[in-house]
Amino acid sequence: MNWRLVVVLGVFVPAVASAYDYPTQDRVEFVLECMHDHRGKHEYLYKCSCAIDFIAREMPxxxxxxxxxxxxxxxxxxxxxxxxxxxxxxxxxxxxxxxxQGRAFKACNF
Known part of the structure; x- marks a missing residue:
């Protein structure tokens, strides 16, 4: 189990990380690969970031x-x-x- 501290009313309390939390490295790799697939256009930085966030909400x-x-x-x-x-x-x-992934791309205006 992954533990982290969150602030609740000014007090640090431990919280269990969600099964849908993705490591930053995996999110970055998805975005870089996605941007590469779309010829590195800057606008896809936001669209690809949106897509991995969508996927992370839908899939452990x-x-x-x-x-x-x-x-x-x-x-x-x-x-x-x-x-x-x-x-x-x-x-x-x-x-x-x-x-x-298809629903993520649609939701993120690809």
Whole structure:
């Protein structure tokens, strides 16, 4: 469990981090990759940031890591990458990720 301190009425109290908290590094990597995919246009800094915030509200971090990785590796060729293309549970996981990502892009005016 991740613990942090929050201020409640001027007093520091411990609070449990939400399952939907994503590490800053992962948020930054998403935004950088998203901006790269849109030719680095500055306006996408805000749109991509909005999208990862939307995804973080919809999907727990562990599920995001698994499904986004599977979606990324699904496009790679070779026999060993079949693990990211063939199993039905992986296809379902990728479908859910693509759905959440699509709704995020729509909500963030892509």
């Amino acid at each position: 971090y562990d599920e995001y890591v698994e499904s986004s990785s599977a979606a990324r590796y699904q496009q790679m060729g070779g026999e060993r990458m079949g693990i990211f293309r063939d199993p039905d549970f992986v296809k379902d996981m990728i479908k859910k990720y693509r759905d959440v």
